[in-house]
Amino acid sequence: MPQTFQFGRFSVSRIEEMLTPGFDPAFLFPEYTSEILATQPLLSGEGFWHAASGKLMSSMHSWLIRTEDHVILIDTGCGNGKYRALPLFERFHQLNKPYLQQLALAGVQPHHVTLVINTHLHVDHVGWNTQWRNGAWTPTFPNAKYIFGQHEFKHWSAGGEGLQRLPENQAVIEDSVVPIVQAGLHELADDGAEIIPGLRMHDLSGHTQGQMMVMLDDGHRCAVFPGDALHQPMQIYEPTWNSRFCELQDIAIASRMRLLEHCADRGACLFPAHFGRPHGGWVHRQGEHFSFQPLQTHELV
Numbered sequence: 001m002p003q004t005f006q007f008g009r010f011s012v013s014r015i016e017e018m019l020t021p022g023f024d025p026a027f028l029f030p031e032y033t034s035e036i037l038a039t040q041p042l043l044s045g046e047g048f049w050h051a052a053s054g055k056l057m058s059s060m061h062s063w064l065i066r067t068e069d070h071v072i073l074i075d076t077g078c079g080n081g082k083y084r085a086l087p088l089f090e091r092f093h094q095l096n097k098p099y100l101q102q103l104a105l106a107g108v109q110p111h112h113v114t115l116v117i118n119t120h121l122h123v124d125h126v127g128w129n130t131q132w133r134n135g136a137w138t139p140t141f142p143n144a145k146y147i148f149g150q151h152e153f154k155h156w157s158a159g160g161e162g163l164q165r166l167p168e169n170q171a172v173i174e175d176s177v178v179p180i181v182q183a184g185l186h187e188l189a190d191d192g193a194e195i196i197p198g199l200r201m202h203d204l205s206g207h208t209q210g211q212m213m214v215m216l217d218d219g220h221r222c223a224v225f226p227g228d229a230l231h232q233p234m235q236i237y238e239p240t241w242n243s244r245f246c247e248l249q250d251i252a253i254a255s256r257m258r259l260l261e262h263c264a265d266r267g268a269c270l271f272p273a274h275f276g277r278p279h280g281g282w283v284h285r286q287g288e289h290f291s292f293q294p295l296q297t298h299e300l301v
Contacts, residue, residue: 002064002106005269005280005295008218010198012271013106014279015062017077017099017128021050022058022091022274028231029241036234042292043234047277056232057276060124062099063225064106065216070196071108072115073141074214074225075273079127082175086168089123099128100140113141115195118148119204119227120211121156122245123169125273126176137179146180147195150188151203152210161209165247204229204259206252207245213259215268223269229256230272236260236283236292260290269295 002013025032037044048057065072077099078084084093100110118126129146130137139146156162156173163170180186189195189212191203204213207228214225229252230236231243239256246252263270263283271280281294 002102005223007216007221007223007269009067010216010218010223011066012216012223013064013066014271015064015073015099015102015106017060017062017097017102018095019057019059019061019276020091021053021055023056024054025056025232025234028056028243029234029238030244031238031241032234036237040234040237042294043237047294048233048275058274059276059279060274061279062103062128063271064103064108065199067196070114071112072117072195072199073113073144074117075119075125075227076116076128076140078124079130079176081132082127083171084123088168092123092127095127110141111143113144116141116144116146117195117201117214118146118152119213119225119273120152120208121148121162121169121173121177122166122208122228123172125227126172129176130179137175139180139183139185144185146186147189147201148177148186149201149203149210149212150190151205152208152212153186153188155209166245204255206248206255207243208247221269222266223271224259224263225271225273226259227273229259230270231274233275233281233292236290239290264290 004011004013050057060077062076063074078092080095128140131140154160189201193201198217200215201212204211211227216223235241240253242249242252260283264285278295284291
C-alpha cells in the first residue's frame, strides 16, 4: 500500500513506475560543481545519490490525489512498450513496469480514475496516458478527462516550437497525446484554472514554454506539484541551476524562485516529479537561501 499524506479532504499518494540511478549531475546541470555534496550532506544520502555510479537517483511516478468524488493522477510516467530507442530516451525504451499493479495496491483500477493532469508533455510525464490494445494506442483511463495546459498543448502541436526544440518528443506526442485527443477525452486549462474546488493549475513556464503546476489548498494546508521546475533537491540549494532540458533559461530560474518562495512562505508541501526517496518535503528559508526538509514517516498516514 503506497504511503499517503492527508490534506483535509484530499489524500496524496505516490504511485511508483521506477526508481533508478538517472543522470550524471554534471550532465543534467551544466553549472554543477561537486562542492555541493560536501556543503549539503543531505544530497549525498542514499535517497538522492547512487554512490556506486555517481549518478542522481531519479524517480518516475504519478501523484494520486483522492477526494470523496474524484480520483486524480498528476503525470503518468513513461509507459510500457513504447518505442524510445533514440539515445536521449533509451532509458525509457520498451519498458515493462508494474505501474498498474502499483495503482491497484492503492485500491485504484484504471476505470476509477476521473481526472489525469499532465503538467507538461514530455516523455516521462505522459507515458501511461495510453496502452497498446487491439493494434492501437488507446486511453489507459477510459473514464477520465485528461487535462493539458492550453499553451503547453499548442507548444507541441503543429506550428508550435516544441518539436523544433526537441524533435525526439514527436513519437511521444503521437502515441501518448494524440490518441487522447482523438478519443475526445482532453480539456485545455489556462493559468489559474480551477480543476475542482481546492485544486488549481498555474503557469510555471521555463522547463517548457507552457508547463503548468498544480496547487492544492484545503483551506488550511496546501501542497504544490511542480512538474519539472525542479528535477533534484540540489536545485533548492542552487535555484539558478537549470537542467539542460529547460527551454527558457531565465524564465525557468524565475519560475523556480517563485515556486520556492511560495513553498517557504505558505508552508506548502512540495511533491516533485523526480526526487528520490522520500520524494517530497518542505522548503525553508535560510537567510537569502533555501533548504529542504524531506517528509518524515510520522507525517504520512
